[in-house]
Amino acid sequence: MSLNELYELNDGHQLPKIGLGTFQIRGYQGVDQILTAIQNGYRLLDTSTNYDSEGAVGEAIRRSGIPRSQFYVTTKLPGKYHHFDDALKIIEESLLRLGLDYLDLYLIHWPLPKRDNYVEAWQALIEAQRRGLVRSIGVSNFEKEHLDKIISATGITPAVNQNEIHPYWPQESLVATNQEYGIVTEAWSPLGRGSSELTEPLIVKLAEKYDKNAGQIILRWHIQRGILPVAKATTPQHQRRNLDIFDFTLTETEVSQISDLERKDGRVDDQDPKEYEEFV
Numbered sequence: 001m002s003l004n005e006l007y008e009l010n011d012g013h014q015l016p017k018i019g020l021g022t023f024q025i026r027g028y029q030g031v032d033q034i035l036t037a038i039q040n041g042y043r044l045l046d047t048s049t050n051y052d053s054e055g056a057v058g059e060a061i062r063r064s065g066i067p068r069s070q071f072y073v074t075t076k077l078p079g080k081y082h083h084f085d086d087a088l089k090i091i092e093e094s095l096l097r098l099g100l101d102y103l104d105l106y107l108i109h110w111p112l113p114k115r116d117n118y119v120e121a122w123q124a125l126i127e128a129q130r131r132g133l134v135r136s137i138g139v140s141n142f143e144k145e146h147l148d149k150i151i152s153a154t155g156i157t158p159a160v161n162q163n164e165i166h167p168y169w170p171q172e173s174l175v176a177t178n179q180e181y182g183i184v185t186e187a188w189s190p191l192g193r194g195s196s197e198l199t200e201p202l203i204v205k206l207a208e209k210y211d212k213n214a215g216q217i218i219l220r221w222h223i224q225r226g227i228l229p230v231a232k233a234t235t236p237q238h239q240r241r242n243l244d245i246f247d248f249t250l251t252e253t254e255v256s257q258i259s260d261l262e263r264k265d266g267r268v269d270d271q272d273p274k275e276y277e278e279f280v
């Protein structure tokens with residue numbers, strides 16, 4: 001397996017095995033940090049209208065001098081735009097902010113089931129794909145019941161579900177559901193947002209065994225579970241190391257041992273998709 005291998009999506013498109021998260025990477029400094037990541041080899045860039053980093057992502061792509069066709073750009077629909085016409089307009093706004101004429105992947109950021117407009121939002125994404133604004137469409141933070149509802153209402157299965165996944169929150173059941181439905185799972189906060197997961201004795205022991213660092217062990221665990229981690233890294237050394245995870249293999253037992261680090265309160269920020277309301 002190598003960095004150049006791609007995940008195949010259920011709509012015929014592809015995605016790299018790992019991406020760069022851009023939550024809180026913005027402004028001129030953000031452009032520099034994303035440009036460095038691109039120079040270090042990242043081609044999948046994950047942003048969101050909610051992050052206010054779409055401008056920095058687009059500028060870094062332009063400054064890189066690398067053809068747009070080599071990038072995989074993802075952005076996401078905020079909850080306040082879960083209505084059909086609004087969603088299509090904000091997708092166009094994202095394209096304007098990024099300075100691109102299509103998106104590779106567009107996700108509903110959160111289902112917001114209390115508001116219960118996510119089926120209408122999904123219908124808008126289907127229309128955006130039909131109009132050629134986006135290549136692939138997917139969801140984020142959707143659980144089985146939310147997936148079932150949009151699939152039965154429209155007959156269209158998302159290509160991707162981006163979920164919170166890290167060693168304290170491995171989400172084995174949801175990952176299995178995504179797999180059963182032919183949906184590629186992306187992991188957000190794949191490193192537990194740089195928390196104590198990186199100093200867990202098991203992770204440190206495996207890092208020594210494989211002559212890697214803790215972040216690389218965790219990212220390798222995602223890859224061997226068939227998951228696409230979207231890891232944020234502003235430090236150039238972290239950026240480089242996080243791509244250097246394709247020259248070793250954890251044993252099946254080690255993969256299971258890392259999953260066993262699960263905690264009941266393992267979420268990074270207590271964001272339960274059944275309850276969570278976006279901050280805007």
Ligand SMILES: NC(=O)C1=CN([C@@H]2O[C@H](COP(=O)(O)OP(=O)(O)OC[C@H]3O[C@@H](n4cnc5c(N)ncnc54)[C@H](OP(=O)(O)O)[C@@H]3O)[C@@H](O)[C@H]2O)C=CC1
Pocket residue numbers: 020021022023024046047109140141162163187188189190191192193194198213214215216230231232233234235236238239241242
């Ligand atoms: N769909 C959704 O609802 C959500 C999506 N996301 C997406 O997921 C992305 C990643 O999640 P995020 O919450 O940012 O957290 P991550 O789990 O990616 O952790 C990022 C932190 O880990 C540090 N780090 C990165 N690599 C290493 C390494 N090799 N060793 C040690 N530390 C390391 C970074 O430091 P440094 O910056 O110094 O390199 C940073 O502090 C977001 O940026 C966003 O794109 C996030 C939350 C929710």
Ligand SMILES: O=C(O)C(=O)[C@@H](O)[C@H](O)C(=O)CO
Pocket residue numbers: 023048269271
């Ligand atoms: O970063 C994102 O994509 C989010 O959805 C945010 O909610 C993030 O997880 C967060 O923690 C904001 O405080």
